[in-house]
Amino acid sequence: MRATLRWAHADFRAHRGEALSVVLASAGIIASLLLAGALFSYAANPWQRIFNQSHGAHIWLHTRAGADADALAGLDGVAALSGPYRTAATTVEAHGARAGVTLRAAATAPPETGRPLVTSGGWLTRPEAGTRTRTRTGTDAGAGTGAVVLEASVARALWAEPGDTVRVTGPDGAPHALRVSGIAEVAEPRYHPGGASGIGWVLDADLDEIAHGATGQSVGLRLADPDDTDFIVQRAVTVLGADRVAQVTKWQQARAEAGGDDRLLGQVFAVFGLGALLAAALAAAGAIGARVRGQLRDIAILKAVGFTPGQVARGFLVQHLAFALLGVTLGTTAIALLGARIPGRIGEAAAVWQDLPGHTGLMIGVPCGAVLLIAAATGLSAWRAGRVPPVPVARAALPSAAPMTALSRRALGMRVPPALVLGWRAAFPRRGRTLVPVARLALPLVLITVALVAWSTLDQFRSRPAQMGLPAALTVRTEQPAGAADAELEKVLAAVPDVAEVHPGAEVAALVPGQTGTITLRGLGTAGSPYPSTVVEGRPLEGPDEAVAGQGLLDLLGVRVGAWVRMTVEGRPQILHLVGRSIEPESGGRVITTTLDALRERDPALRPDFHALVLHKGADPRAVSAALATAAGGTLEVRETPNPADRLEPARAVIAALIAVLALIGLTELLTLISTGVRDRGRDLLALKAIGLTPRQIGSVIVTAAGLTALASAVVGTVLGVLSGSWLVDAQGASSGIGAGIARFPSAPVLSVVVAGAVLGAVLAALVPATRTARRRLADSLSDTL
Template sequence: MRATLRWAHSDLRAHRGEALFLVLATAGIVASLLLAAALFGYATNPWQRIFTQSRGAHVWIHTVRSADTGRLAELDGVESVAGPYPTESVTVSDRGTRAPAELRGTPARPEVGRPLLVSGHWLDPRDPDGVVLDSRFARALLAEPGDTLRLPGTARTLNVVGIADSAEPRYRPGEQPGLVWAPPSAVRDPGGRVIGLRLTDPDDTDYAVQRAVTVLGAGAVGEVSTWQQARAEAQGDNRLLGQVLGLFGLGSLVAAGLAVHGAIGTRIRGHLRDISVLKAIGFTPGQVVRVFLLQHVAYALFGAVAAAGVTEGLGRRVPGRLGDAVGVWQGLPDHTVALVAVPVAAVLFIGAVTGLAAWRAGRVPPVPVVRPAVAAGGTLTGVARRALGLRLPAALVLGWHTAFGRRRRSLAAVGRLALPLLLIVVAMSAWTTIDRFHSSPARMGLPAALTVRTDSGTADARTRALLDRAPGIAAVYPGVETAALVPGQNATIALRGLGTHRDPFPYALAEGRPASGPDEAVAGQGLLDLLDVRIGDWVRMTVGGQPQILHIVGRSIEPENAGRVISTSLDTLRANDPRLAPTLYRLRLRPGADPDRVAQALTAAGQGRLDVHRVADPADGLSPLRAVVAGLIAVLALIGLIELLTAIGGAVREGERDLLALKAIGLTPRQITAITVTATGCTALAAVVVAVGLGLPLARWLIDAQGRSSGIGAGIAQAPSAPVVLAFGAAAVLGAAALAALPAARAARRRLADTLGAAA
């Protein structure tokens, strides 16, 4: 054991840099996997906890006032109901912020869908104007207990007495109004009612919705939301961040394992004589294997423990969503299991890969085998000999031959280096896609920057005149948006009519063609998946009891409503209802116009009649992904650096026995140095070509697959620009060559006696 430790210590002193990089790379990988576990827990647990504690309803159905909702409690599979509660659609403002809201008349604190108070108190019958806000809606308004909400266009005010958590669909500007619980007396002009159903079997949600709509009648149902939709919205971008971290963490772990395997294999080839001496003095094959195994497992263990300690101690202090995720994750029951299991699994994987490579050391014979003095990389190939005959620089030819002369070993070296470079290309593509949402929103399904919604009764001509006079607006597209029941009547989708046949809305199409004719429409990926239809199919839906049949001619990139949107022109919807008037306007701004300033100007000019807000950009929620991508690129660069150091060390050791022959044929130390530098550069160049050739299509497939699963749809993936790819490749190749220059120069200037000793 003492001899083993001395050998390991001497090897550590000789390879300090490589050991440090292994520790740092392992720490980065384990930290990525732990953060991925934290984000997955953060994405799922808060909503699930609220849903369980509040006895949340599995289905919420908005109906007309005259609907006979009492019959729903008698349906098979319905355990209990919440409501029905009268509702009123209003616009509220607080501290200059306006937002649509649903006033829900709640006579008593419900048992099903029971709001969980965060601050303040519940409704008091003695305060007819007191209301409780959903916590997410309160954050959007920057409201807190004691604030007074105003209803623009009226003299009414509401007093915020409490803030509560709810498992219902969250507030989304322009898509989902904020939820406000109020006494029934505060709901002065109820436009409908809402009822919640808690089911005995949540898996039968679709069937329960279908039966409820059948009982009530399609004309009585305005909108349906389910617990699956609310859960998916609550998880949102956090789950995507967790998937990205998990994917790159696992990929980095494989890359690190391969790098360790290559490093050990190269070191064994360079220490064959030393290993033979160890065996000659009494080391058994098992002891030799344990030297390498324990040494690299110790590196991995140190890095894993450091990552776990830093994540546990400092993770919650990271600003933004990552810090919040770690804080919530540390309070979950499976936190301790994940904190131990992830580092242990990483160390075991690296140990298994290390054992496979170290096993070769145990097979080294105890009597050193004299290696034949041949050209680096083996006997010169015909191509190399012809290149020398053409009087190409000998250093370049021999360097290329050294890199690719031994095909099996060369392919392994290129593959190990290409893997971290490939993952870097994928990370760069993710970064570019996020940037494209900000720099070219029209190409990513966001041609309009602002949405303007009008109060009921506001004349279209008056609103258009106001919008046409406003500065900074390039185009105005009038439209309507309403909920529609899908065929089978088990879910609702968003039916949108925007623009006219003469001035169509510029949807970003990924497939098909624009909707230009009567009854033609484009649909989001989420709707196509929900209805299991394709481009060219006809879809029948129900809007307020009236059928609407549309022909899907294209698929649009649709970031809103999880892609469950079908869009046509306002003229098409008016063909069924000539009295239909626009209730919203999408505004496309001139280049350079500030959306916030334009929105403020419109709000002031509208004198309380207009609700103006920015169109939500899904990339805003992915802003933490940039820091994650940067960190992953750093970890992958460390792994690539380890592999480069291994390749350089192997090239230098392989060249030691050829040094005498190279000097004998007249090569100078500078030319001999150029051989190793060229060999390293050629290996890096081949790895870059493989990484770019495979990484770009892989990145497109992964990003588009995520787009399809989220409902946005394929077609959002953006590859890095050609200059960026070329700069990445040049940096990798030139960096590898520069890294190889110093050790190659030292080896080329070694004394002849040292060279003879190394070749013996």
């Protein structure tokens, strides 16, 4: 053992550069994996992230005015209070949309507990006397216009942005103008049309002007132990009095509401996580294997002087385990101390990660798993090292590259640059030696392309919603009773600029066969003008009693396109022929869509509940919404069609950061491949220099070989990434009920940038070793022949 340790120490002193590269590669891989874990936790736990960042309250009590909320601070188990805040129930209107909002009176400084996280604009400030506010459209909002901060889901429903002016109607019915100063996120239940009201924050003076004393009260309780929620709620209600508590909101409700987003994002990023782990494993194994192969001559000499195979294997294990522990420690320490200082979303994710669930487990599990992985890779390489024969010249007797082919000789005869011909020969020597490096380098590029497919799919939901199951941009409901005015309303809607089509619609709840579940039956459009559903399987509606259904409904009923479905609506049967499968983003895909005329066959008195508006290409839904409000005299309730991309918006920035992490892993793999190739082709380069190639040509051979290897890997990686990415996105769409057929390929320029970036990175990474190798003298390279 002593001899083994002495040899390991001597080997380390003789190959400090190689040892440093292994340590840095291990540190880089660990840092990449930890950053990937931080990004996954950041994206897949949006509610938990917001709760931790805002120091959120576990319980929100909404009481009547006069309740002694300050007494709750003395309850055992209550760590902090948020508020109490005076509140008022109001209606907020903007761009033709309307939403119920509970305004809270707040100070100019956000609270410490239950703090709204301002994502756009700024917090409330007290206006200077005599100032006037000017809106983004250039109209004067008037003197004394107050400010409001809207919760993000309310702002999306109203299309409100910082700088807009909204109309607020208080309990007395009087309108007031407020300027939107900011958009904020909170760890509380989101706003839903027809459901819970949204949240807004205003200054005390503004709330007094709007509510005139008709206010309630809200207070948030942050608990020392979240598991005591139910018990604390009982005690709080007892302290305040049951007659004074109007509503109680628990943190479990808000988390459960965001659970669908967590599951969807978690599934998507779990795939990326496994792929990144595999890529990192191959990179670590490659770096260790390359170093072992580079010391075959030293190993042979050790065997010749009496070292046993076991001693050689133990020496490599001791060395590389020490390198692995050092690299893992450096990578983990760097992320723990400096991760939060990385600019952009990666640094933000690293800063928030330490407060998210699973942080400790990943910070311990990832490094330990990496050490075990490196130990396994080292053990395999050490076992191979122990089998090296004690004959130093055996390495020189083996050809290091493929023989010159007739095509290569013909190319040289045609005066093709020698660097290109010899670089091709070095990049693709033999089938087995070509596939391994190409496959290893292609794996990170496959994952990068898969991420780009997910990005392109999200962009399609934004830029071309009609192709993703969202032809109608707006949904209009009227406060007037339906009846003879339906035709007149349709004429008013169709006359608004940028409105291309108006489709009357109605939705009813229907019982599936066996009456074991409820689905949504939607009548939309007429027989003469059917709704343009996005049909990806089968055909659109053409005749009576025909319908299209989402993937979730087909899975629920266990039927396929072409089947006849009998359902029960209000006690009467409705039989429809499923002629197509549509992309259906709403209700988990458990929606069947037919024409309004088909529903009227069952109920002739059925009238439209709403109208779906299809806009001209390039039309601004906000401008159309405002025009609708003006044309109808404020009697319409206009809603924007919900877009799944809103729920997945956090994934966009995380995908971009993930691409950067995968690029780092790919760069580590690339550096290993280049250094291995230069060392393995040392005798070839010596021969080329001996026959008269200049140093510049020698360096060009190395750079060309690296570029061609990267080019082959990039082409293979992008092709496989596009295919696997489209399959993954479609499979996720099918499992979520939206349905397959939503995946979109990245554009050709984007894929070209990926390929060009890989080749350019390989060329730049090969410049330093190429320059160093080209400057070596013949005498310096004689040892490579042994």
